[in-house]
Amino acid sequence: MHDLMVLITVCSFLLTIGFIFWRPQVNEAIPATIGAILVLLSGSVSLADLVQITQTISGAAVTIMATIVMAIVLESFGFFHWATDLLTAKARGSGIRLFWLTNVFCFMMTLFVNNDGSILITTPILLMMLKNMGLKNHQKIPYLISGAIIATSSSAPIGVSNIVNLIALKIVHMDLYMHTAMMFIPATLGLALLTGLLFLMFYRTLPQKLPPTARWNLKPGQHPLQRPLEPEYSRKLMRNILIFVLCVRISLFVASFLQFPVSYMAVIGSVLLLGWRWYQLKIPPLDMMKKTPWYIFIFAFSMYVIIYGLNNIGLTDWLIRALQPIVSGSLLYASVLMGGLISILSNIFNNHPALMVGTITLTHMGLDPLTLKISYLASVIGSDIGSLLLPIGTLATLMWLHIVRKGGVHIKWSQYLKVTIVVIPITVLFTLVILSYWVSWIF
Numbered sequence: 532m533h534d535l536m537v538l539i540t541v542c543s544f545l546l547t548i549g550f551i552f553w554r555p556q557v558n559e560a561i562p563a564t565i566g567a568i569l570v571l572l573s574g575s576v577s578l579a580d581l582v583q584i585t586q587t588i589s590g591a592a593v594t595i596m597a598t599i600v601m602a603i604v605l606e607s608f609g610f611f612h613w614a615t616d617l618l619t620a621k622a623r624g625s626g627i628r629l630f631w632l633t634n635v636f637c638f639m640m641t642l643f644v645n646n647d648g649s650i651l652i653t654t655p656i657l658l659m660m661l662k663n664m665g666l667k668n669h670q671k672i673p674y675l676i677s678g679a680i681i682a683t684s685s686s687a688p689i690g691v692s693n694i695v696n697l698i699a700l701k702i703v704h705m706d707l708y709m710h711t712a713m714m715f716i717p718a719t720l721g722l723a724l725l726t727g728l729l730f731l732m733f734y735r736t737l738p739q740k741l742p743p744t745a746r747w748n749l750k751p752g753q754h755p756l757q758r759p760l761e762p763e764y765s766r767k768l769m770r771n772i773l774i775f776v777l778c779v780r781i782s783l784f785v786a787s788f789l790q791f792p793v794s795y796m797a798v799i800g801s802v803l804l805l806g807w808r809w810y811q812l813k814i815p816p817l818d819m820m821k822k823t824p825w826y827i828f829i830f831a832f833s834m835y836v837i838i839y840g841l842n843n844i845g846l847t848d849w850l851i852r853a854l855q856p857i858v859s860g861s862l863l864y865a866s867v868l869m870g871g872l873i874s875i876l877s878n879i880f881n882n883h884p885a886l887m888v889g890t891i892t893l894t895h896m897g898l899d900p901l902t903l904k905i906s907y908l909a910s911v912i913g914s915d916i917g918s919l920l921l922p923i924g925t926l927a928t929l930m931w932l933h934i935v936r937k938g939g940v941h942i943k944w945s946q947y948l949k950v951t952i953v954v955i956p957i958t959v960l961f962t963l964v965i966l967s968y969w970v971s972w973i974f
Contacts, residue, residue, distance in 0.1 A: 539573035540840040547837060548880050551929070559926060560826035563833035575840035584835050590794040591697030592828040594783070595645055597797035598691075601776055602648040603822050604804050607814060611652070613769050615660045626738035630674065633657060634726050637678045641685035643776050646693050646915075647827065649682040650927045650934070658938035665742050671940050673733035676950055679931040680919050681726060687718040687915040687962075691783050691793065694831055695883050696911055699890040703907045707787035714908050717969045721916065721962030728954040768811075775804065830926075831883070838887040847892040855896050862905050866967040867960070869893070870909035874917025874959055882918035882925045886910055905970050909963055917959045920951050 547566035551559050570576050576584075618636060622629035636656075641649040657678050661671045686693035690700050690710040700710060779800030786796040805816040841847075854872070858865045869889060876885035889910040893903055918924030922932055922944065935942055 536573045536575050537844045540570050540575045540837075540844050543567075543569040543573070544837050544841060544880075544884070547834075548884070551881065551923075558826050559929070560829040560833065563830045563837070567833035567836035570837050570840040573840070575843045576836055580839055580843070581836070584832065584839055587701050588698050588828075588831055588835055590792065591694050591701060592831055593794040594691060594697055594797045595647075595694040596823060596825075596828065597794070597801040598644045599648045599651075599827075600801040600819055600823055601779070601804055602644045602652055603819065604801075604808050605652070605772065605776070607808055607812060608769065608772055610769065610772075611656050611659065614656050615663070618656075618660055619663070622741065624741050626670075626741055629741065630677065630730060630733065630737055631726075633674050633678050634681045634729070637682035638685045638722065641682050642689065643773070643780060645691070646683050646686035646925075646927045647824075647930065649685070650679065650931050653678055653682050654931055654934045655938070658935070658940065662938075666738065668940055669736065670738050672942055672946060673729075673736050675935055675940060675942065676947060677726075677729040677733065679928060680729065680951070680954075681722065683919060683925055683927045683931075684722060684725060684916040684958075687721070687912055688715045689784075690714075690911070691780070693915060694827065695886050695914065698831065698835070699886055699907060699911065702887075702890045702894060703903060705904060705907065706790075707793055708784055709904075710908070711784060713904065713970055713973070714911070714966070717962055717966040718912065718916075720965055721912070721958050724961055725916070725954060725958040728957060729950065732950050732954060772804075772807075775807070776800075779804075834883050835887060838884050838891070841888065842891050846888065847895055850888070850892045851896055854892070855898075858896065858906055859898065859902065861967075862902065862971055863964065863967040865898075865902050865906045866909040866963045868909075869906045870913040870917065870959060870963040870966075873910045873913030874920070874955075875913075877914055877918030878921045878924045881923070882914040885918070886914040889913075901970070901974060905967060908966055908970075912959060912962050912966065916962065917955060920948075920955045922947050 543566040547562045550557070550562040571581075614636065618629065618632050621632055633653075637649060637653045640653050643649075644652065654675070657674055658671075661674060686696060688711070690696040690707050696710075700707065779797070782796050782800065783793050785791075786793050805819065808814055809816060854868065857868050873882075873885050873889045876888065879885075890907060893906050893910070896903075898906065915925075919928065922928045932942070
């Protein structure tokens with residue numbers, strides 16, 4: 532009976548991951564839910580476990596949903612077109628300047644919302660802008676690939692920008708404030724290196740001068756030709772909205788420091804922004820029920836059920852025996868080993884289950900508090916940055932592939948890998964080493 536339970540649990544995990552990779556255009560919550568049901572039926576996860584799982588992921592899911600709602604509200608205010616015009620104007624006809632602007636923009640959007648929301652916002656904006664500029668397909672690829680990599684990896688500096696990071700924080704009993712204090716500097720330095728490496732990789736492909744159709748002389752708020760007219764919102768209104776969203780993000784860290792539930796603060800911010808939109812645009816908040824991607828919560832819950840089942844049948848026990856002697860050696864060993872391991876697992880199995888497995892394993896190793904924290908942070912680097920070696924390593928890049936294809940730009944795996952096989956390993960190793968020395972210094 533036990534062997535059958537193990538077989539069903541392992542097969543459910545492999546089939547779920549395999550289907551997500553095989554059919555990325557299918558909502559990933561569907562195979563994850565089926566896999567979770569099979570794991571429950573096998574008996575490897577009990578009803579008591581379900582209660583524990585719900586308590587673990589509920590706060591993270593609510594926080595991420597609230598920030599995605601803010602992203603949707605930004606679209607209602609005309610943010611997509613406003614950002615397109617602003618980037619076009621600031622580029623001033625330089626393809627090089629546009630590269631740096633788009634990457635800074637993608638970084639900021641992930642800090643403002645989260646990695647999934649950032650991909651949903653920045654990719655359509657970049658597609659719209661590059662199409663208006665009349666760039667050829669091969670000229671669009673540097674902006675799209677670098678934008679996706681930066682938008683996804685930018686969830687590393689702060690835990691609130693990724694649902695799986697928030698879930699892992701709950702598991703290791705680490706607050707958002709401490710996570711940022713230990714992670715922001717190493718991860719940001721890693722992102723700076725990553726952006727520089729991407730620039731070197733794409734330098735010869737980037738157009739030195741944008742074509743005349745780029746219309747870089749437009750001022751923010753003006754609309755290029757051949758684009759449907761949208762309501763024009765003043766620069767002052769957009770500035771005020773972005774300041775408000777930034778204040779909401781800052782309030783999440785203040786809440787974490789004061790031991791106030793972060794999810795409550797995120798919901799308060801979203802409700803206030805929805806009320807602002809209702810007052811300004813006369814759009815009631817009921818449309819959020821349809822536009823909010825609730826499947827993200829279903830996916831996270833279902834994947835955690837499957838991972839919990841793997842934990843209950845002994846996967847983490849095996850990992851503990853294999854990793855504990857090395858991780859306990861030094862902070863540098865712990866950082867490089869866990870970051871490298873989660874990077875590999877993320878590219879094989881996707882970063883959600885990889886980080887969950889890694890985090891659960893760490894909590895059962897009996898590590899001292901500092902080693903536990905640096906091992907967890909290294910796992911986040913592997914999950915958020917190392918997972919980008921393949922375009923199937925994260926949900927965000929899976930969504931990016933789908934959006935880009937719908938936008939008429941075809942990016943081959945070989946084109947993606949030609950870049951990531953160079954920049955990702957270097958960035959991950961650099962960031963993990965910096966993390967170990969930074970944590971050693973501040974503690």
